Amino acid sequence: IATRAPVLVCPAMHTEMWEHPAVQENISTLKRRGVRVLAPTAGRLAGGDTGEGRLAEPADVVAEVVRILAGGALLRPSGASAPSDLTGRRVLVTAGGTREPIDPVRFIANRSSGKQGYALAEAARARGAQVTLVTTVRRVPFAGAAAGVADDLQPIEVVDVETAAEMAEAVLTRSPEQDMIVMAAAVADFRPVQAAPAKLRKAAGVPEIVLEPTVDILAELGRRRNPGQVLVGFAAETEDVVERAAEKLRAKGADLVVGNDVGAEGAGFSHDTNAVVIVSPEGRIDVPLSSKRAVADAVLDAAVARLAGQDANLGKPPAARADWPSPTKEHS
Secondary structure, three states: OOOOOOOEEOOOOOHHHHHOHHHHHHHHHHHHOOOEEOOOEEEEOOOOOEEEEEOOOHHHHHHHHHHHHHOOOOOOOOOOOOOOOOOOOEEEEEEOEOOEEOOOOOEEOOOOOOHHHHHHHHHHHHOOOEEEEEEOOOOOOOOOHHHOOOOOOOOOEEEEOOOHHHHHHHHHHHHHHOOEEEEOOEOOOEEEOOOOOOOOOHHHOOOOOOEEEOOOHHHHHHHHOOOOOEEEEEEEEOOOHHHHHHHHHHHHOOOEEEEEEOOOOOOOOOOOEEEEEEEEOOEEEEEEEEEHHHHHHHHHHHHHHHHOOOOOOOOOOHHHOOOOOOOOOOOO
């Protein structure tokens, strides 16, 4: 009561307590008085049961503090209500790492778990979008109460693929009808020219595996996209993240490229948290270490701004833009 600083309340209690009318009335009173409330999530509770009332994840709490101090909606934790700014829009998201067969047993792959792609799909659905997820990783159940979305939202269409070629076909055939495409998948750059029909035997010696490039899906989307369609790419890097993300933005014709230092602690593949830099023709937005759902909302915030036509350069290829910034220029 004595402070004039912003106040954030992160309640945690058993489901019956959280749902009690007295508690909900008190929460409403706090909100009317300007107190920020980060709602609890669903999960395992102190008494051993499961339900609504679990304390929000620490990364989400930090993300909400950062958002409040920044005075904007750069990071939106999973416990917060989502905007409806994608209602009526079609959004396609890719997730996971492709597998390129060497023989019936072995394949070339990467460490992508698909968690960031799933978070993006769930976040887009929560904002009202009709979502298609093209993924190499099937997670069951996909979405529901844990995603913090209303039951009356449209279900996510899940398209299962395995190889880069299968992902390219699935994405490119569906791309003309999409308002936004987010290429979060880690697609292999190369594949064996020919997969062996039977398992390669150790006794036969070290095999010679000849590689060939796969289809550059992001670049192809950049060449084919409809006017007004927003295209978001990802760049998984281990060094010079901002510079390489900016190079990818120039080369592929995307609106945004999300640079991801996959070697940083707590970020990148397999983690539940991530830290990224969103690179656009105007500069960059740094998203600190947060839950992958919070990162997903930050990416969608930037993409929705472009979809709404706030940028006069919307739809123009980056190479044609005279106002291309230094990759170190930051948004004010």
